[in-house]
Amino acid sequence: MPYRAPLKDFRFLFDHIVGFDCVTETERFAEATPEVVEQILNEAGRMCEEVLAPLNRAGDENPAKLENGVVRTSPGFDEGYKAIAEGGWVGMAADPEYGGMGLPMTVASAVNEMMSSACLSLQLCPMLSQGQIEALEHHASEELKQTYLTKLTSGEWSGTMNLTEPQAGSDVGALRSKAEPNDDGSYNITGQKIYITWGDAEFLPNVVHLVLARLPDAAPGTKGISLFLVPKYLPKDDGTPGEPNDLRVVSLEHKMGIHGSPTCVMEYSGAKGWLVGQENKGMAAMFTMMNNARLGVGVQGIGVGEAAYQHALAYALDRTQGKAEGTGTIVEHADVRRMLTGMKADLFAARSIAMMNAVAIDMATATGDTSWKARAALLTPITKAFGTDIGNEVAHEGVQVHGGMGFVEETGAAQYSRDARITPIYEGTNGIQSMDLVARKMMDGGDAAFALIDEMQAMIEEARKSEDALAQAVWDATEALRDATDVLVAQDMQDRFAGAVPYLRAFARVLGGVAHLRAAVKGDAGRRALAAFYIERLLPEHASLLVHAKAGADGLYALTLDDLAAA
Numbered sequence: 264m265p266y267r268a269p270l271k272d273f274r275f276l277f278d279h280i281v282g283f284d285c286v287t288e289t290e291r292f293a294e295a296t297p298e299v300v301e302q303i304l305n306e307a308g309r310m311c312e313e314v315l316a317p318l319n320r321a322g323d324e325n326p327a328k329l330e331n332g333v334v335r336t337s338p339g340f341d342e343g344y345k346a347i348a349e350g351g352w353v354g355m356a357a358d359p360e361y362g363g364m365g366l367p368m369t370v371a372s373a374v375n376e377m378m379s380s381a382c383l384s385l386q387l388c389p390m391l392s393q394g395q396i397e398a399l400e401h402h403a404s405e406e407l408k409q410t411y412l413t414k415l416t417s418g419e420w421s422g423t424m425n426l427t428e429p430q431a432g433s434d435v436g437a438l439r440s441k442a443e444p445n446d447d448g449s450y451n452i453t454g455q456k457i458y459i460t461w462g463d464a465e466f467l468p469n470v471v472h473l474v475l476a477r478l479p480d481a482a483p484g485t486k487g488i489s490l491f492l493v494p495k496y497l498p499k500d501d502g503t504p505g506e507p508n509d510l511r512v513v514s515l516e517h518k519m520g521i522h523g524s525p526t527c528v529m530e531y532s533g534a535k536g537w538l539v540g541q542e543n544k545g546m547a548a549m550f551t552m553m554n555n556a557r558l559g560v561g562v563q564g565i566g567v568g569e570a571a572y573q574h575a576l577a578y579a580l581d582r583t584q585g586k587a588e589g590t591g592t593i594v595e596h597a598d599v600r601r602m603l604t605g606m607k608a609d610l611f612a613a614r615s616i617a618m619m620n621a622v623a624i625d626m627a628t629a630t631g632d633t634s635w636k637a638r639a640a641l642l643t644p645i646t647k648a649f650g651t652d653i654g655n656e657v658a659h660e661g662v663q664v665h666g667g668m669g670f671v672e673e674t675g676a677a678q679y680s681r682d683a684r685i686t687p688i689y690e691g692t693n694g695i696q697s698m699d700l701v702a703r704k705m706m707d708g709g710d711a712a713f714a715l716i717d718e719m720q721a722m723i724e725e726a727r728k729s730e731d732a733l734a735q736a737v738w739d740a741t742e743a744l745r746d747a748t749d750v751l752v753a754q755d756m757q758d759r760f761a762g763a764v765p766y767l768r769a770f771a772r773v774l775g776g777v778a779h780l781r782a783a784v785k786g787d788a789g790r791r792a793l794a795a796f797y798i799e800r801l802l803p804e805h806a807s808l809l810v811h812a813k814a815g816a817d818g819l820y821a822l823t824l825d826d827l828a829a830a
Contacts, residue, residue: 266316266570268308268377272614274301279785280778281618283369289629292367300370307352307374314346315381319570322384322523323678327464329515329525334463337523341466343385348418352378353389357396361412368628369621372562376614379566383682384523386566388421388461390559394552395422395473402540402548403492410498411471421467424552425456425474425493425529433695435546436484440476440531442491451533452476452493455513458689462527463495463512469504470495472529473552474536475545482543490545491536510534520681554643556690558620561646564654564686565613571654571661571679572606578665578674579603593664602664606657608797611782612775613653619774620646637711641704644696648764649771651686652693658683697763700770701751705759709752712770716745719777726780730791733783733798737776740805744773747809754815761819762812769808776802 277283277300286292322337329335347353355371357363371393378386396415399408414420431437440454452474463470472493481487496504509532516526540548579594593599620642627635658679662669669676687693704711719741727734751759751766776798783794 266312266381266573268304268311268380269569270304270308272611273304273373273618275782275786275790276615276618277369280615280781281369281622283367283618283622286367286369286622286625286629289626291629292625294365295367295370303366303370304373306350308377310346310350310352311377311381315343315378315385318343318385318523319382320675320678322382323520323682324522326522327515327525329512332511333465334512334515334525334527336464336466336525337384340385340464340523343382344388344418344464344466347378347385347389351417353392353418354396354416356393357416358400358412361400361408362416363396367621367625368558369618369625372558372617372621375559376562376566376569376617379563380570381566382523383563383567384521386563387521387524388464389418390556390563391424391460392418392420392422394424394555394559395471397555398473398490398548398552399492399539401551402490404537404539407492407537407539410502411492411494414469414502415471420469420471420494421461421464422471422473423459423462424549424556425459425472426549427458428455429457433692435475435488436486438475438477438488440474442476442478442489442536443533444478445535448537450476450478450491450536450538452491452510452531452536453533454531456529456531458516459527459529460689461525462529464525468496469498472510473539473549474531475549476536478542485546487543488545489542490539490548492539493531493534493536497535508534518685520678520684553690557643557647557696558617558624560686560690561613561620561648561650562617564651564683565610565617566654567679567683567686568606568610568613568654568657571658571676571683572603572610574676574679575606575661575664576603578668578676599664602660604793604796605801606660608779608793608801609653609775610657611793612771612778612797612801613650615778616642616771616774617646617650619778634711634714637707638715641700641711641715644700644704645767645771645774647690648687648693648696648767651683652768654683654686655680693767694764697767698760700767701759701763702756705752709748712748713745716741716748719773722777722781726784730780730783733780733795736798736802737773737780740773740776740802743805743809744770747812750813758815761816762814765808766812769805769812772802772805772808776805 287295318339325337327336354363355366356368359365428438442450474491474493475488497506499505511530512527513530514528582593583591584593623639627639662676665676668674723734723738779794779797783791
């Protein structure tokens with residue numbers, strides 16, 4: 264079964280689950296009518312099914328290569344990228360002043376999920392550009408905007424993010440790249456960056472890099488970091504690419520998955536760049552791009568999971584084995600049903616959370632309301648971590664549905680598992696997302712979390728009218744989450760960090776339960792059955808997770824390092 268865009272799921276979520284009507288009622292997004300959104304999703308879905316999905320296997324089997332300093336991409340990727348750019352899908356949410364569609368992030372996220380399902384390796388290229396576009400819209404000078412935003416928004420040029428160095432991974436403050444000021448207001452950038460997604464490609468006329476570097480005499484750590492725009496080719500007066508800049512791809516990483524995406528080691532040897540934002544405030548500007556990318560990566564995980572689920576379902580419907588009744592295929596076996604139903608239920612929960620997150624971003628953009636900003640900030644690490652964890656779990660289960668054939672590369676099941684594995688790692692590991700949730704996102708004493716729990720409970724009370732048994736189980740879970748949040752905000756930071764990952768997972772489990780409960784009320788018999796499976800069989804996981812979340816750090820250090828190393 265080839266990939267099919269889950270358009271019905273998105274329509275159901277928008278109409279009944281995530282409150283998208285609030286977005287379209289704002290003046291900012293009033294033009295995103297149901298008819299317009301329907302047309303956009305249909306067109307994007309068709310492109311993903313017909314153009315991008317056929318490229319997925321070619322990207323895995325024919326990785327990007329570096330030949331004589333030129334990055335050669337996988338077969339068909341140039342035409343696939345052309346379809347993305349010409350369709351306007353790079354600039355979906357970008358400012359119309361620079362050629363963007365100005366669509367809600369909710370709609371853009373749905374399209375990004377579909378592109379991720381179809382071909383994650385290629386989707387990474389426009390996703391990085393989208394993050395850079397947002398960073399430049401918020402922080403760049405008007406001159407830089409005029410020179411670069413139209414080209415980036417149209418997809419004619421692409422953008423990257425350069426943070427990591429060989430000695431500076433999650434500890435960005437350890438970076439050593441330097442920026443020396445020039446008399447004309449530009450800077451010379453020197454240093455090496457690693458893990459640069461889509462750092463170059465032979466079909467791109469220009470690649471625009473956002474690079475973190477230090478000015479002379481800058482303070483140590485993250486307080487002394489500035490952000491610079493560094494193009495591969497210096498634009499001429501007419502805006503076309505001119506002289507090559509002093510930067511290059513020195514190697515490509517050989518990776519477990521996403522083989523079609525060139526992950527570059529970049530060398531800057533006095534390359535000319537321009538300051539984005541204020542001196543020594545580079546992290547603030549870069550976080551605009553990173554937060555955009557964290558939502559995007561959460562959606563990527565869901566997208567790969569969706570593709571893996573569809574692949575596994577097709578196999579289960581076709582594979583004959585044993586004494587299964589009915590069709591005689593393995594889909595009739597109870598354990599295969601358990602796996603497939605769990606995959607579908609988890610994907611709905613993760614997709615619901617991601618779309619709630621996008622709605623909060625849209626409402627914050629449209630209204631400037633600080634409560635919406637707090638909601639978006641709270642949901643971003645949950646979306647990223649849960650979406651990518653579920654993507655990995657579903658892809659892993661997809662291999663299991665195939666049995667021995669899942670371990671054989673020719674079936675394609677293993678590729679989804681290999682491709683998905685990076686998503687809990689890049690754009691901030693899921694451990695870091697969880698620490699962010701319990702630290703920075705709880706600096707308000709848990710106010711944003713409690714407000715969301717209050718809202719969930721109001722939804723549950725409404726659902727009691729028709730689904731009392733399911734509603735009670737979800738209510739109990741929200742009460743347990745409230746209690747754990749109370750405990751968490753009273754703990755010191757080390758104890759919070761010790762329980763951060765299970766706390767985030769539990770929060771997501773409960774959010775997923777509320778989404779499924781609403782689906783049971785608003786949907787057909789199939790959606791109610793799926794909701795009952797989730798609430799009765801998956802939601803109870805929250806209880807053990809919250810025990811772990813509240814346990815503190817002492818138990819983690821009870822074993823000495825010698826104990827850990829003992830055979």
